[in-house]
Amino acid sequence: MIVIPAIDLMDGKVVRLKKGKKEDYTVYSDSPLDIAKRFESLGAKRIHIVDLDSAFGSGNNRKIIREIAENINTSIIEVGGGIRSKQDIMELLCCQVQRVIVGTMPIKDPKTFEEIADEFKEKIIVGVDVEDGFVKISGWVENTKINYISFLSKMQEMGIKETIVTDITKDGMLSGININFYKDIALKTGLNVIASGGVKDEQDIEKLSSIEKYGLMGVIVGKAIYEQTVDLKNLLEKYR
Secondary structure, three states: OEEEEEEEEEOOEEEEEEOOEEEEEEEEEOOHHHHHHHHHHOOOOEEEEEEHHHHOOOOOOHHHHHHHHHHOOOOEEEEEOOOOOHHHHHHHHOOOOOEEEEOOHHHHOHHHHHHHHHHHHHHEEEEEEEEOOEEEEOOOOEEEEEEHHHHHHHHHHOOOOEEEEEEOOOOOOOOOOOHHHHHHHHHHHOOEEEEEOOOOOHHHHHHHHOOHHHOEEEEEEOHHHHOOOOOHHHHHHHOO
């Protein structure tokens, strides 16, 4: 199981939201590139970037993402947030981003997504944001009433291998993770699962590592890094 540090971008700054609410955020840095370089220097295998402006439909941070991708050499860059067309995917993959995270498109435009999944499936990660058992999309503002297990099973049938699952009720709250939630997903879908949302401390990560055998391949850590409730250097050395 690997630890994946996160960079959430809004208005060109590194921020963290609480439960995905745009109006409830904290700014942690004015220099996303410096943060990314620090993560790389500590040994991060991946860096998780979310373009919140794009997710909310209020602009984008593509220039900054390109700058990060062009200056990071050893970490895989994965990007999500507002990726809703083939053009979005092509633009990101052409600027040295290695993985794109798609969440809204499979529901809003399933035909296009099926074509994209067939062409780029090795580079596509399906992002699934869950609240009260249902998938939420469009920057977490739209409830689809689609059961998340059913949705993930369908994605696996299409050839998708990897998913990032966010527990919205935990995200940005430093309240700890729901280990049974992720274990259930790994067992029922057979996908490689990356957990996201609510990591409070190293004990949470230790709990998650206990279900690696069921298909949990990684965990995204955000606010716990910025609030220094975990030691990222130690985590990256321990979980490789």
